[in-house]
Amino acid sequence: MTTWGPCWACLLTPSPISRGTFEREALICGFDDAWYTASECLWSSTIPIRGKLILNNLYGNDLRDFFVGVLSVSELTAELVYDKLAAKDGPEMSVEEAKETLLEFNSFLAAGSGGFDPAAVIANPVFPVRFPNGKVSLRTGTEKFALMDRKLLGEDFAALAKFLDFSMQEVRILQPLFQWAGLEDRYLSRAVEEITSAGTESTRPISTPHRDIRRNSHALLRYVGSGTWLDCLHST
Secondary structure (H helix, E strand, O other): OOOOOOOHHHHOOOOHHHHHHHHHOOOEEOOOOOEEOHHHEEOOOOOOOOOOEEOHHHHOHHHHHHHHHHOOOEOOOHHHHHHHHHOOOOOOOOHHHHHHHHHHHHHHHHOOOOOOOHHHHHOOOOEEEEOOOOOEEEEOOOOOOEEOOOHHHHHHHOOOOOEEOOOHHHHHHOHHHHHHHOOHHHEHHHHOOOOOOOOOOOOOOOOOHHHOHHHHHHHHHHHHHOOHHHHHHHHO
């Protein structure tokens, strides 16, 4: 009979001995031809974390109490996500991984996590930026890009400006991150002034006589001068 690793049933009661053993020795199978200590593992994470084996997809929820309760395997924390975004020597992230990591860190910020210095993240190329030609690449937060928060404005400027490559719904969700990072002035609606005016090149007489105010201007002035319109306001 072949025995695969330690007997889990014998270790379901927390004890310093079992916990210390898994901390000192690589007894957790990663199913990748490698074994890991408890500190080299995370129970769950939606994003890859450098140097950490994610367990929940390998072992299933039935063993959560054992790994988290008995062996004190950590779950994903705001500190781990921040460290990933701020790391200078880590492996380069893909655009999709950077987006998932920013969204994950935003969730922690929205839940009240704080005390993190944004400077290290701003200086790192972890922001997915879409260029007018459609290309998306990771850039630092110090580079110029806009946040698309208005659909029509976004369509008007899509071929002219660089945008953070998130949907409008995601931009709304990411408000805690933008506030934390000091990027709120990048909203397109704040950077563009919308002006509505009537052109003079194609002026023509009003075709519907009853809409021509000049015909009724004398009566309107008499009505306003009589104070009747004030009586209407007071009566509402």
